[in-house]
Amino acid sequence: MNTKENTEPAPRSRGRPRGFDMETALDTGQRLFHAGSYETVGLAALTDALGVKPPSFYKAFGSKSEFFAQVIERYAQSALALDEILLPGRAPADALAELLESAARTYVRDPEQRGCLVLEAARGNDGDASVIHARRVANQRRYRLREFIARTHPERASAVTDFVASTMSGLSASAREGMDESRLLGVARTAVAGLKARLDAD
Amino acid sequence: MNTKENTEPAPRSRGRPRGFDMETALDTGQRLFHAGSYETVGLAALTDALGVKPPSFYKAFGSKSEFFAQVIERYAQSALALDEILLPGRAPADALAELLESAARTYVRDPEQRGCLVLEAARGNDGDASVIHARRVANQRRYRLREFIARTHPERASAVTDFVASTMSGLSASAREGMDESRLLGVARTAVAGLKARLDAD
DNA sequence: TATTTTCTTTAGTGTTCACTATAAAAATCC
DNA sequence: GGATTTTTATAGTGAACACTAAAGAAAATA
Structure with missing residues (x-):
């Protein structure tokens, strides 16, 4: 779902590069949400596990519920x-x-x-x-x-x-x-x- | 489940009488918890619906979770x-x-x-x-x-x-x-x- | 009537919640 | 090197959470 149609070579955008991997973050989020639930996993627990401060999380994913939406869509494709x-x-x-x-x-x-x-x-x-x-x-x-x-x-x-x-x-x-x-x-x-x-x- | 075995006549205890009916309160709590869930029904919503201030609620039921325990035990006896x-x-x-x-x-x-x-x-x-x-x-x-x-x-x-x-x-x-x-x-x-x-x- | 008991009201407690204003840091473009 | 762009960290926002200390009000008892 990149803007360019070629896959890998990394678009090298302008500003400061993101300090964490979004796929890894989604995996971690999936593990936390699956062990608990949407409500029991607070933003503090989430950002702690991700090794990321809240502003970075919000810059990358928008909100907790948007992050969760991405997590369950990934999960639905992988499991069963x-x-x-x-x-x-x-x-x-x-x-x-x-x-x-x-x-x-x-x-x-x-x-x-x-x-x-x-x-x-x-x-x-x-x-x-x-x-x-x-x-x-x-x-x-x-x-x-x-x-x-x-x-x-x-x-x-x-x-x-x-x-x-x-x-x-x-x-x-x-x-x-x-x-x-x-x-x-x-x-x-x-x-x-x-x-x-x-x-x-x- | 009264202390006396005769049913109705009310034991007339000492101090100030309770200003609300506990059975009615349990019914109302059951309706709220069943429409929502334990987490979604906050103490404010609960006490508002009961027409009772928090200290009265805690005097009567101890805590939100003890109140809930009474609610589901009643429910289990009435439904199905x-x-x-x-x-x-x-x-x-x-x-x-x-x-x-x-x-x-x-x-x-x-x-x-x-x-x-x-x-x-x-x-x-x-x-x-x-x-x-x-x-x-x-x-x-x-x-x-x-x-x-x-x-x-x-x-x-x-x-x-x-x-x-x-x-x-x-x-x-x-x-x-x-x-x-x-x-x-x-x-x-x-x-x-x-x-x-x-x-x-x- | 005075005392005791119990409940009610007022007005908060500290904690946790999702979320953010501000500004510094790290990259590219010119 | 300077300007621009994007992400970072610091530090905190107000709102909602379950719960409660202190004092007043309503009943029974002495």
Whole structure:
């Protein structure tokens, strides 16, 4: 997303160069927000972890909520990449089973990053800027999910998407509350059984 | 829960009488916390809605988090009463189906009280006093659920309880994000299909 | 009536929150 | 080297947070 279309060689802008790497900062922010939440990670904790003073942070990212928006968009692209699971032509029952079981595993992989950063942030009050951002990202993924299912099951796509989305929220919550991987996988597999009944029914 | 066992006549203690009704205050607090969350409802908003000044609030309830603990315990007894659903001798498949469908309906009944107050509060950071209270209440209900299932399905009680608990968290989250009753019921019924497969399997 | 007890009101406490005005430092352009 | 541009550090903004010290007001008891 640079102004020039060539990728790497660094545009070497004019004034004083930035003293920190923005990608590293986003990674650090992701780790903090995922371990805690948008509200529990204050600006002081954030700038301390980044090794950056508040004015530099605001010059680079605008505000805490804009920084958070960038963090969750990055996270959505890296964690549980839908491209690798919703392969064209693949049977939805298979793909969704893998999605739910992968979610179960991913949500407890790192004990300090339990649950889904996006889904956890999507809860909370309606007005919050961080909640609005998170819901937009979550809904983009749900849209892709529905499109994938609609290719083979157009009539059940919405209901199945609702179920998968709701189940993933439940898995994320359970992971946050301390449920371990084997139990979480049990939940995911029971959900898959319901999913298959719904996909194949009638 | 009075000190005397007779119900109404008021013990008429010494000093100046309390200028407000504690039950009404708890109801109001429940409404506020359920519409928002523990963090979003500040003490100022709370005492304003109660028509009570902070010192009176602290004299009566001790602290915000103790007040909240009382609120969610009351809520757990009133909403989705397990006694009426987990009837002794009833088939778990039936009872759990009713529990999940009732949850779906309850979670969107009042558009300003969406989701489950306890389950929503149970999310959030581990250290929080409000989160600890909410998880204790949630786990008490899950214990009763497991005991009920274990009467007929002792080997699957834990897995089924995990699934029901996780599903209810998902339903609560979906309700909070704006899913309407019919969609939520669809999710609940798909979950019930998985539940039955898990209960009757092998 | 005087005393004791309990609650209420007034008016704050210090802490933390996200955020910023100002000016110095480090780079490029002329 | 001087001007320009951009990011830095210093130091602090007002607002909101949960909570409280001190004294006044309303009841029961002595």
